[in-house]
Structure formats: C-alpha cells, structure tokens
Amino acid sequence: MQKRKLSFWEIWNMSFGFLGIQFGFALQNANTSRIFETLGASVENIPILWIAAPVTGLVIQPIIGYFSDKTWTKLGRRKPFFLIGAILSSICLFLMPNSPTLWIAAGTLWIMDASINISMEPFRAFVGDNLDEEQRTQGFAMQSFFIGLGAVLGSLLPYLFANVFGISNTAPEGIIPDSVKWSFYVGGVVFISAVLWTVFNSKEYSPEELAAIEARDKEKQPERIEVVDKSKNIAKQLRVGFIMFLVGAIISYIIYVNELTKELYILFIGLIIVGLLFISVALLRKRNFRNGYTIIVTDMLNMPQAMKQLAWVQFFSWFALFSMWIYTTQAVTGHIFNTTDTTSKLYNDAADWVPVMFTVYNGVAAAVAFLLPLIAKKTSNKITHMLALFVGGISLISIYFLTSKIQLLFAMIGVGVAWASILSIPYAMLSNSLPASKMGYYMGVFNFFVVLPQIVAATILGFIVKELFNNEPVYALIVGGFVMILSGLLTLRVKTKQKLIIDEN
Structure with missing residues (x-):
C-alpha cells in the first residue's frame, strides 16, 4: 500500500480552504492594531492586547493535532476540525469590527485566533496525510499560494472599499470606519465558503489505508527508528x-x-x-x-531532533513577523507621515496604506510560492530558506530609511519572498522527519514556535519601544529585521535525516 500521486487540481482542492483562512487572518493582522488604537489603546499597550490570541493557539494546536490524529468520522479525519474552526472564525469576523469597547475587541480577537488555529493546524497535517514525500513540497507550496492570494484579497479590501467603492474610511472617535466593517463581513463569508470547498471536494485515506501506508514506511526506513x-x-x-x-x-x-x-x-x-x-x-x-x-x-519532550533545530528558525522568523504586524501601522503613520491623530484624514490615509503594503508582500509570496521549490532543487532547502530570510530581514530594516508610499511597497517585495519561504520550506523540511501516526500532533506542537515568539514579542516589545526607543515604533521593525537575518543563519544547522524517537510513554 502506498499513497497515489495526486493531480494538480486534487492538490488545489485540498489546499483551497487556506484561501479563506488566510483571508480572515490577513484582515486580523492588518486591522487589529488600528481597531485597538481607535478604541483607545496606547502604543505601548497594543502588544499585550494581542497576547491572549497566541496563548490560546499555544494550548489549542497540539490538542487539536492529537485529537485529529485519533478522529475518524463520516466526514473524515481532519475535515471536522476545518469546518468547526471556520464556523467560529466567520462569526468572530462579523463581531470584531462592531466591538463597543477595547476589551470586547481583545476578547473577540482571542476567540477568533483560537478558531483560526482549529482550522489551520489540521490543514498542515492534511498535506502529510495525503501526499508522499515527493509531492509534499508541492503541497506546501500550494498552501503558500493560497495563503498569499487570500492575504492579498483580505489586506486590500479596506483600501478598495474606501478608494474604489466610496465607503467611508473615517468615523467619530471610538467608532470603527465602515470600510473596515464591510471588509470583515466579506471575510466571514469567504472564510466559510473556501473551507467548505475543501471539505466537499477532497478525500482522506481510511484508517486501514493509513495503517498499511505507515507499516510500509517503517519497513522502508527501519534505521530511523529509536526506541527510548x-x-x-x-x-x-x-x-x-x-x-x-x-x-x-x-x-x-x-x-x-x-x-x-x-x-x-x-x-x-x-x-x-x-x-x-x-x-x-x-x-x-x-x-x-x-x-x-x-x-x-x-x-x-521527545520531538525529533530536526524539529528542535527548526524550532529556533521558526522562533526568530515569527518574532520578526509579529513585530511587523504589530507596529507597521504606527511606524508608517508616525515615522513616515508624522501623525498620531486617529481622527485625521492624514492618519487614516496612511493607515489605509498599510493593508496595501501587506497586499504587496502577500502577492509576492503567492507569485514566488512555486519558484522556491525549484530553487531548492538547484541548491537545497536550507540555502533557499536562508537567502529568503536575509532578503526579508534587510527589507524590514530598510523601512527606517524610506520616505514615500512607493518606496514602502518595494520593501514589502523582500518581505514577501521571506513570507513565501516561511510558509512552505520549514514544513517541507519537517514533514519527512515526523512519524506518520503523530503527524497532526507534531504539526500542532510545531506551532509552539510560531506562537511562542508572538508571546515574547507581545511581552517585551511594548517595554522596549517605550523604554529604549522613546515610543518610536519604527525601531521595532529594525529589531525584527536583524532577528529575521539571525533565523536565516540558524537554518544552516538543520539536519533532516535523523532518527525518529518512539516512546510508548
């Protein structure tokens, strides 16, 4: 028994749900700081308002992974989790821009991020379940494509609603503009629709088939098994x-x-x-x-060694990304446009440019998603990922020296290259080092090294910006740039051909 080769369109269908997931995630990333600031949050307190969301993900991901490994229903193995997370996330997308107070907005973010994690984690394991080693890189690249495409559409919506459809992007103090509200409403519909497409247009292997495949894989690579x-x-x-x-x-x-x-x-x-x-x-x-x-x-405790090495790469990569998501709006409005008045047209025009910037880096990620595996074949996964992170880090640092909207878009091109690589190559490197019976669980644990840097960033960045950088958020982006370069260097020490640790607990 072995996994059959899937066609391009079969891989397309099984990855399509990521379009909706990232559509909602992009709206959250690009607009949450704006919502918090509009509802009265100070610059130094914005990171801590984000903290509940990643903490929730830290708890939920391994639990969802563990139970999705053990779950078998008429709907499938991973699909029930796709669907539950999508329903909850869509409801939160409708509620978030209507939050009457700052703390209700923070609580809604908490629930929404947890719900997104419920959908997202099984999608990573879905690739490992359905594709063999030769097709996994293509599968993760397809996910990266939909992540980039969904993020482009989600990030661009507030700008389009304000500048193309004439929906107001200003509002009285303490009120979220209509352009943001309608963007979140559309996001809720897209999220659930895309996930339903994957649920109804993709298949999963039966328990008996997966057991046979796992037994075959163990016969092929017995030297990689270590019983502790x-x-x-x-x-x-x-x-x-x-x-x-x-x-x-x-x-x-x-x-x-x-x-x-x-x-x-x-x-x-x-x-x-x-x-x-x-x-x-x-x-x-x-x-x-x-x-x-x-x-x-x-x-x-018994994570594969390659996973432990990749953990450091992920940690520093996502720390850099989180600093960008938190502080880009404040860096652009304050450092580039010299305004902090949230009721002014200049501030809101500048804030509307941030989703455009995020659209560019996500669009670049979608465009280069299938290019990176080709480069990796010519060099290696490690070299490709390192170079991509170098480009992203230098681009983040460059924002300090830029003076116009167009220049900011060029910086986002480099960030997009790094983003495409972060979304695909580490997972391709990891998937072949995981025991098949625990694919969902370890993909969930791997999310620790996405969430932990967010917790660290949310814990210390506000303090650093206030005490060391005189409340100048642009310096947080410089820190993020250097940290991303460090993560690129750490990629070189990852070795994927190592023994798997098997322990019956």
Whole structure:
C-alpha cells in the first residue's frame, strides 16, 4: 500500500480552504492594531492586547493535532476540525469590527485566533496525510499560494472599499470606519465558503489505508527508528520540569522585586506552568499511568531532533513577523507621515496604506510560492530558506530609511519572498522527519514556535519601544529585521535525516 500521486487540481482542492483562512487572518493582522488604537489603546499597550490570541493557539494546536490524529468520522479525519474552526472564525469576523469597547475587541480577537488555529493546524497535517514525500513540497507550496492570494484579497479590501467603492474610511472617535466593517463581513463569508470547498471536494485515506501506508514506511526506513529507555526518559522529563519551574519562579520573583513591567509575568509564569506539567506527567508515568494528557506532554519532550533545530528558525522568523504586524501601522503613520491623530484624514490615509503594503508582500509570496521549490532543487532547502530570510530581514530594516508610499511597497517585495519561504520550506523540511501516526500532533506542537515568539514579542516589545526607543515604533521593525537575518543563519544547522524517537510513554 502506498499513497497515489495526486493531480494538480486534487492538490488545489485540498489546499483551497487556506484561501479563506488566510483571508480572515490577513484582515486580523492588518486591522487589529488600528481597531485597538481607535478604541483607545496606547502604543505601548497594543502588544499585550494581542497576547491572549497566541496563548490560546499555544494550548489549542497540539490538542487539536492529537485529537485529529485519533478522529475518524463520516466526514473524515481532519475535515471536522476545518469546518468547526471556520464556523467560529466567520462569526468572530462579523463581531470584531462592531466591538463597543477595547476589551470586547481583545476578547473577540482571542476567540477568533483560537478558531483560526482549529482550522489551520489540521490543514498542515492534511498535506502529510495525503501526499508522499515527493509531492509534499508541492503541497506546501500550494498552501503558500493560497495563503498569499487570500492575504492579498483580505489586506486590500479596506483600501478598495474606501478608494474604489466610496465607503467611508473615517468615523467619530471610538467608532470603527465602515470600510473596515464591510471588509470583515466579506471575510466571514469567504472564510466559510473556501473551507467548505475543501471539505466537499477532497478525500482522506481510511484508517486501514493509513495503517498499511505507515507499516510500509517503517519497513522502508527501519534505521530511523529509536526506541527510548522509558526510565531514563521519565528522569529527563522530571529534570527538565524542575529546571523550567525554578527558572520561571526565580525570574518572576526578580520581576516582582524590581517592579518591572507586568507583561513579563506572562512569559515566566507560563514557564512555571509548563514545568509543573512535565513534573506531574513524569510522576504519573512512574506509576504506569497513560492517557491523552501524558501522551501530549511527553511527546513534547521527545520531538525529533530536526524539529528542535527548526524550532529556533521558526522562533526568530515569527518574532520578526509579529513585530511587523504589530507596529507597521504606527511606524508608517508616525515615522513616515508624522501623525498620531486617529481622527485625521492624514492618519487614516496612511493607515489605509498599510493593508496595501501587506497586499504587496502577500502577492509576492503567492507569485514566488512555486519558484522556491525549484530553487531548492538547484541548491537545497536550507540555502533557499536562508537567502529568503536575509532578503526579508534587510527589507524590514530598510523601512527606517524610506520616505514615500512607493518606496514602502518595494520593501514589502523582500518581505514577501521571506513570507513565501516561511510558509512552505520549514514544513517541507519537517514533514519527512515526523512519524506518520503523530503527524497532526507534531504539526500542532510545531506551532509552539510560531506562537511562542508572538508571546515574547507581545511581552517585551511594548517595554522596549517605550523604554529604549522613546515610543518610536519604527525601531521595532529594525529589531525584527536583524532577528529575521539571525533565523536565516540558524537554518544552516538543520539536519533532516535523523532518527525518529518512539516512546510508548
């Protein structure tokens, strides 16, 4: 039993749902800071208002991955999660621009991001389920294409509604402009429609077929399997848990004693919680207790080595992206256009240009999505990803020196190249290093290294911008640029041909 080769249009159909997912995600990324600022948020507090969303994703992704690995329904294995997430996300897209207060907007963002994660995580595993090693790069490239296309359409909507259809892009203080509201309404419809297309026009392998395929893969690559010593693994889990707990507790105490910014508690209290999870599971495993909880926590410890190496690449890449998503609006309005008056036409014209900038980088990502795998064949995945991240990092840094709208668009071209690579090549490098039976779970855990940098960025960037950069958000983009270059360098140390760790917990 082996996976059959899928046609271009079959891969198209199974990836089409990402068009809707990214359509909604783009609206969120490009407009949430604007909504928060309109509802009264200060510049230094905007990052912390984003924090609930990635924290939710951090919890949800591995759980959704674990249960999607175990789920079999008449609808399929991953499809039920696509659909549930799409329904919830679409409802939130209708509610978000009508938030009457800042905290309701922040709460809606929390729910919306969690719902997007419910849909998004199984889509990554869907490629691993349905495609063999030779076609996975093409599958992730197709996802990147739809991500770019969906983001172009989503990012461009407020600008089109304001400048082509004549819908007002200004409103009284504390009210979201109609151009933004109608963009979110359209986003809700597109999200659910695109996911339904994938649900009804793609197939999944049956449990029996996947079991046969996995058995065949194990026969092909038996040398890559490593069964760990359970007692040593438990001891390691206990040791790592205590270290996490102590580090988190000590730094939290330092924050308390020195009255440092309270946002720092989020990161280190989180470390304490993870440490306690590791300790509790290690103690349960000593008593031979085994359930979904112990499996989920233990498999975090036993990540494939290639995944651990890619984690650092993802961490710094997404830290850079998150700094851009948070602060581009403020950098463009304040640094380029020299205005902070949210009720003025100049501010709103400048803010409307940010979705256009995001449209450009997403459009470039869609355009080069199928080019990067070709370059990788001539060089390697590592070299291709490194070069793309270098281009993106230099482009982010260049924004500080630019003076016009058109120049900003040229900077976004470089960001688009990096974005296309971030969305495809790390997943292509990772997928062949994962056990087939845990594809969904480990794809969910891999999201940690998308979410954790967002938490770190939201925790420290507000403090850094306020205390070190005199409330000049453009410097956050410079930091992001250098961090993206660092992530490119770290790509060179990734080795994908390594043993898989198998542990029955």
